[in-house]
Amino acid sequence: MAGLEANSRKVAASMVVDLTLPPLGIPPPSGRGGCQSASVRYQPGVVDMGMGSATLVIVNEVRGGTTMSSTAEENKRVVRRIRDEVEEQGNLDAIDEIFTEDVVTHTPMGEFRGPEAIKEMYESDREGFSDSTETIHDVIAEDDTVSMRLTERGTHDGEFMGIEPTGKEFEIQTMAFFRLEDGKVAEWWMQPDTLGFMQQLGVNPEDLSEAVSAGDD
The missing domain is CATH 3.10.450.50 (Nuclear Transport Factor 2; Chain: A,)
Known part of the structure; x- marks a missing residue:
């Protein structure tokens, strides 16, 4: 997911799910575990990489960019x-x-x-x-x-x-x-x-x- 943020890639997805994952781009604090609750939601054409939340994106195969x-x-x-x-x-x-x-x-x-x-x-x-x-x-x-x-x-x-x-x-x-x-x-x-x-x-x-x-x- 961090790679999607770095590439500023805007793509479409077709599903909404909830899962638990570490805060994106921030290593987990020592002794406090590696995960926190995150809401993963589809927003057309948008990749929201906010702390504690993310947009799950289904990316089509990429060839030549x-x-x-x-x-x-x-x-x-x-x-x-x-x-x-x-x-x-x-x-x-x-x-x-x-x-x-x-x-x-x-x-x-x-x-x-x-x-x-x-x-x-x-x-x-x-x-x-x-x-x-x-x-x-x-x-x-x-x-x-x-x-x-x-x-x-x-x-x-x-x-x-x-x-x-x-x-x-x-x-x-x-x-x-x-x-x-x-x-x-x-x-x-x-x-x-x-x-x-x-x-x-x-x-x-x-x-x-x-x-x-x-x-x-």
């Missing part, structure tokens, strides 16, 4: 920018801020590298589905990885990967996983319901495969 919880929250914030700024606002310039220069993107249609490839992907999506939206349901972060569950919706009102517009709407569930390095996304795995997507648009999977192959040539 930053708590793991704060790093996880920052990683989630970075990942949410993809939906908020790129998908919803159409700000493709934000991709350079969100992703590393050598980012690797894994999709059911193949793997590609770099921010420019991600920009091309969003441009293609915008041409094929001008009203596309994403609804985020869950975002979970641990260490350098963030997972996300979302719903994608849109209308196929433009050419998409060689498929002429069908005018049909789609709504699919998607899972995505992101690995971050130094506050940027370095790797991205997309797990959309590709079969459900094609069925709702009335697209033959073979036609889509042929379009992907033609695009790679």
Whole structure:
């Protein structure tokens, strides 16, 4: 506890207990025993190191001077920018801020590298589905990885990967996983319901495969 005082670390806790401990920072007087009653109580964001009392604090694991919880929250914030700024606002310039220069993107249609490839992907999506939206349901972060569950919706009102517009709407569930390095996304795995997507648009999977192959040539 004295170390917490020395570091002036302000963190949050979630419990209140009473215990007996020596006065903090003061050695017990000779012959008088080593402990006295102390009330230990949670106060949000405050470490009270007063004599005879202390605030018991549950500290998250610390790496590089930053708590793991704060790093996880920052990683989630970075990942949410993809939906908020790129998908919803159409700000493709934000991709350079969100992703590393050598980012690797894994999709059911193949793997590609770099921010420019991600920009091309969003441009293609915008041409094929001008009203596309994403609804985020869950975002979970641990260490350098963030997972996300979302719903994608849109209308196929433009050419998409060689498929002429069908005018049909789609709504699919998607899972995505992101690995971050130094506050940027370095790797991205997309797990959309590709079969459900094609069925709702009335697209033959073979036609889509042929379009992907033609695009790679």
